[in-house]
Amino acid sequence: MVWICHFTNAEMQSMLTLWKRGDEFASWIPNLLKGFEGRTDIEVHVIAPHDYLKRTTKLTVRNIRYYFIAYGIPLWHRHWPRFFTFDIYSDFIFFRREIRNIINEIHPDLIHLMGAENAHYSSSIFDFKKDYPILITIQGFISQFKGEFNLPSWFKNRIHVEEKILKTFKYFCGEQDSSTYISTVNSHHVFFRLYYPVNEVLVSKTKDTGKKYDCIYFGTLSKLKGTEDFIRAIAEIKSTKSDVKACIVGGGDANPFRELARDLKCENNIEFAGFAKSQKELFEYVKSSRIFLAPPYYERLSSTIREAMFLKVPIVAYATGGIPYINEFDENIYLVETGDYKEMALKTLWLLQDEQRRDRLAEKAYHYCINEFSLKVNSERIISAYHTILGGNIKQKTS
Numbered sequence: 001m002v003w004i005c006h007f008t009n010a011e012m013q014s015m016l017t018l019w020k021r022g023d024e025f026a027s028w029i030p031n032l033l034k035g036f037e038g039r040t041d042i043e044v045h046v047i048a049p050h051d052y053l054k055r056t057t058k059l060t061v062r063n064i065r066y067y068f069i070a071y072g073i074p075l076w077h078r079h080w081p082r083f084f085t086f087d088i089y090s091d092f093i094f095f096r097r098e099i100r101n102i103i104n105e106i107h108p109d110l111i112h113l114m115g116a117e118n119a120h121y122s123s124s125i126f127d128f129k130k131d132y133p134i135l136i137t138i139q140g141f142i143s144q145f146k147g148e149f150n151l152p153s154w155f156k157n158r159i160h161v162e163e164k165i166l167k168t169f170k171y172f173c174g175e176q177d178s179s180t181y182i183s184t185v186n187s188h189h190v191f192f193r194l195y196y197p198v199n200e201v202l203v204s205k206t207k208d209t210g211k212k213y214d215c216i217y218f219g220t221l222s223k224l225k226g227t228e229d230f231i232r233a234i235a236e237i238k239s240t241k242s243d244v245k246a247c248i249v250g251g252g253d254a255n256p257f258r259e260l261a262r263d264l265k266c267e268n269n270i271e272f273a274g275f276a277k278s279q280k281e282l283f284e285y286v287k288s289s290r291i292f293l294a295p296p297y298y299e300r301l302s303s304t305i306r307e308a309m310f311l312k313v314p315i316v317a318y319a320t321g322g323i324p325y326i327n328e329f330d331e332n333i334y335l336v337e338t339g340d341y342k343e344m345a346l347k348t349l350w351l352l353q354d355e356q357r358r359d360r361l362a363e364k365a366y367h368y369c370i371n372e373f374s375l376k377v378n379s380e381r382i383i384s385a386y387h388t389i390l391g392g393n394i395k396q397k398t399s
Contacts, residue, residue: 006029009027045065048066116162116165117143135172135385138173214290216313218249224298227248229318233293247270
């Protein structure tokens with residue numbers, strides 16, 4: 001099997017020759033790969049672009065074969081400047097050529113694309129639609145923002161590529177609500193339920209050293225991700241609990257959100273911690289918090305929610321996208337209508353005022369995610385999807 005994706009972490013960067021190192025991202029990819037490292041019945045090849053890589057590099061790590069492709073301006077391998085996006089104009093020709101060469105060498109049973117929304121690598125999948133079975137994992141939908149005004153050309157290109165993928169291919173997987181979205185453009189698709197697992201080993205090593213924060217937000221700083229609503233909810237909570245302490249962890253421009261906090265007179269109640277450079281650092285922030293608030297306006301079912309559940313931090317969330325599926329059979333998290341930050345503040349206060357209620361909600365969520373979001377469950381879901389697509393005809397792994 002070939003996975004086409006994009007990620008990096010400290011382990012991989014330590015084995016690559018780079019112009020400079022970067023922050024970890026897309027941790028869900030290596031988390032999921034752990035479920036295939038010990039298998040003898042399947043061979044997984046991972047193809048990924050990598051920023052600031054001096055040359056295309058092949059690695060074998062714990063039975064997984066990696067092909068990291070130097071991405072960007074040829075020879076120099078830096079990003080194309082915004083004023084001359086040759087990669088977009090050329091339909092990512094250099095990266096697609098590298099992938100074709102690798103695929104021709106491997107000749108896999110199936111190609112598994114992780115994410116349709118990132119055109120710089122997902123556009124390569126069209127080169128193989130006639131030659132290989134294709135499975136697409138949904139990581140999110142960039143086309144949700146199609147109606148926004150003044151979108152830059154590179155963003156419009158991402159939307160175009162994603163929509164074409166959704167219309168063209170048959171097999172998809174991800175959280176269940178994604179199938180509803182795909183149905184609007186492709187009524188004949190086949191969908192498999194799948195959730196990216198969290199780093200369960202790191203979760204187990206993250207100790208509770210005491211609660212420093214009442215509430216935490218972690219993720220990209222963005223109005224659509226709910227950063228503003230988090231701040232508004234904290235301001236509402238402050239009117240009842242003047243000493244509420246909150247934390248915002250995430251990358252992005254914090255200045256407009258600091259300004260909002262000042263306007264709402266809760267700037268002294270919120271710590272802006274910046275981007276967490278590793279999962280370990282992030283998990284420590286989350287574990288030191290009593291409640292995780294998740295107020296996104298566009299969402300499938302984010303890894304942040306799954307991570308908080310595994311870390312046994314109770315959640316109050318907007319009922320956006322695929323999030324309500326968590327409560328399909330029981331109330332495992334508190335849900336409020338999307339945009340209702342006042343109700344979010346009210347339910348958060350209920351939890352802050354009742355430690356036993358917090359503990360009960362956190363325990364229920366934890367047991368749910370073990371059965372639904374664990375590595376073991378979801379690696380087997382992928383294998384089952386492969387067998388279904390191929391009719392059980394998977395070549396045995398060779399040495």
